[in-house]
Amino acid sequence: MLIRLDETTQRALNRVAKKGARAEFIRGAITRAIREEEEARTRLAYELQPDSESEADDWSNCEEYKP
Secondary structure, eight states: OOOOOOHHHHHHHHHHSOTTOHHHHHHHHHHHHHHHHHHHHHHHHHHHSOOOHHHHHOOTTOOOOOO
């Protein structure tokens, strides 16, 4: 994949990314943007259809947490 940047953006990227690590910086930025978008969609889904009080307090069928 090839991404073209305008001159201003490229200069800014060169200032903030560690020398020789632009690709890693860009991959990280893309990953963060995707995660933020997914979290925003999840938040919106809960706002549109929140759990009822009874569902929110019912822990009788919860899964065991495994870190």
